Amino acid sequence: MRTSPAGMNFRQRRQTLRRQRQWRFWLEVWQTLASGGVALGLGWLLVHPLWQIREPGQITIRTEGLLTEAQVRKWLVLESPQFLWQLSPTTLTQKLQQEPIVAQVRVRRQGFPSRVEVWVEERHPVAVLVCQRHCTPQNQGFLDREGNQLSAEYGPTLRQLKRFPPLRVTGWHPTQKSLWPQVYQAVMASPVRVTGIDWEQVGDIHLHTELGLIRLGGDLQQLPEQLVALDRLRNLPRQVPLNRIAAIDLSDPQAPLVELRQDKTKPAVTN
Numbered sequence: 001m002r003t004s005p006a007g008m009n010f011r012q013r014r015q016t017l018r019r020q021r022q023w024r025f026w027l028e029v030w031q032t033l034a035s036g037g038v039a040l041g042l043g044w045l046l047v048h049p050l051w052q053i054r055e056p057g058q059i060t061i062r063t064e065g066l067l068t069e070a071q072v073r074k075w076l077v078l079e080s081p082q083f084l085w086q087l088s089p090t091t092l093t094q095k096l097q098q099e100p101i102v103a104q105v106r107v108r109r110q111g112f113p114s115r116v117e118v119w120v121e122e123r124h125p126v127a128v129l130v131c132q133r134h135c136t137p138q139n140q141g142f143l144d145r146e147g148n149q150l151s152a153e154y155g156p157t158l159r160q161l162k163r164f165p166p167l168r169v170t171g172w173h174p175t176q177k178s179l180w181p182q183v184y185q186a187v188m189a190s191p192v193r194v195t196g197i198d199w200e201q202v203g204d205i206h207l208h209t210e211l212g213l214i215r216l217g218g219d220l221q222q223l224p225e226q227l228v229a230l231d232r233l234r235n236l237p238r239q240v241p242l243n244r245i246a247a248i249d250l251s252d253p254q255a256p257l258v259e260l261r262q263d264k265t266k267p268a269v270t271n
Contacts, residue, residue, distance in 0.1 A: 051114050054081040058115045064122045065161055066154055067101060072120055075099060084114045096120060101150055125150055125158060126184065127167040132200070139172050147180035168208075171200030179220060190227045192234060212242060217251030229253040 053059065059078065061069045075096055078087075089107035096105045096118075104121035125142035129149075142150040142158075142165065158164040167187070176199060187194045187207070196208035203218035211233060216226055229250055236245070240258065249257040 051084045051111065052081045053078070053084060053087065053114055053116060056080075058113070060115065060117045061120070062118070063120045066122045066157055066163075067120060072096070072118065076118075084109055084111060084116075087116060092116075092118070100148060101154070123148055123150060125154065125163070125165050127165050127169045127197075128155075129172045130168050130170045130196075132170055138174055143169065143172070143180060143184075145181065145184055147177035147184075149174065149177075166195065168196040170196070170198050173199075183220060183223065186223045186227055191231045192227070211236060211248060212245045213247040215247055215249045215251060219251075222253055225253045226250040229256050233258075 056073065059073070059076075061072045063069065063072060076092060077095075087109060089109065092107045093105045096102050101123055102120055103123045106119040108117045109115075110117065123144040123146075126145050127143045129139055129141050129143065129152075131139050137151075138149075141152040142154065144150065155164070183197065187197065193210045194207050195210075198206035198208065205216045205218065205220070207214040207216060209230070211230070214226075214230060216223065230248070233248065233256060236248075236258070240260070244260050246259040246261045249259060
């Protein structure tokens with residue numbers, strides 16, 4: 001009995017389909033095994049000690065000198081050993097930025113060998129708070145240029161680094177923070193050297209300058225104009241000795257008033 005050409009073609013197609021199914025089966029088996037091997041390998045790598053932070057030396061901390069490495073480590077509170085991928089740079093950054101002295105933080109993780117690098121940018125004190133009476137933590141310490149208050153504990157380190165601010169501020173209260181940037185920028189731009197700001201009486205702010213005591217009144221909107229008027233008085237010591245000047249009233253910058261010390265010398269009595 002002869003097989004027709006149509007029957008032969010049918011058997012060939014069946015054999016071809018069978019071989020294709022077998023090939024796809026073994027391909028799927030190979031892919032499954034390969035994927036499982038990769039997953040096992042990755043899992044092994046993730047739990048390998050090479051990915052762990054086990055020693056303090058694996059955490060590099062860089063500061064600008066005011067903060068110590070030990071202080072930053074204390075704030076981080078890192079448990080060890082800990083896998084590198086468990087450390088969140090965002091969480092570490094937020095933890096450090098809770099400290100008043102910290103301005104900016106950058107955290108980077110690095111593998112092989114596992115390590116963490118932390119850069120801390122500090123706030124820079126520009127004025128020292130001087131307390132004359134009723135001293136509390138609110139009126140002691142330092143200010144940066146934005147009005148952020150920093151602890152007095154940094155005083156010895158600032159002196160050691162020769163970064164102790166020369167500008168003195170008395171009568172400070174945290175409610176004045178929003179005014180401070182304007183006051184500080186204006187004072188620093190003044191051609192006449194300002195060594196102190198007396199904020200004890202809000203309605204009568206005083207500046208201590210190379211020309212003596214300057215009365216500003218209570219309107220800080222006039223401060224730029226007042227400092228321009230003060231600049232015009234720089235040659236005043238050529239006309240009046242500084243020891244004769246009690247104060248300069250600039251509450252009206254258009255009409256500066258020089259207050260002189262009274263001469264206590266009694267005139268001689270003649271008969």
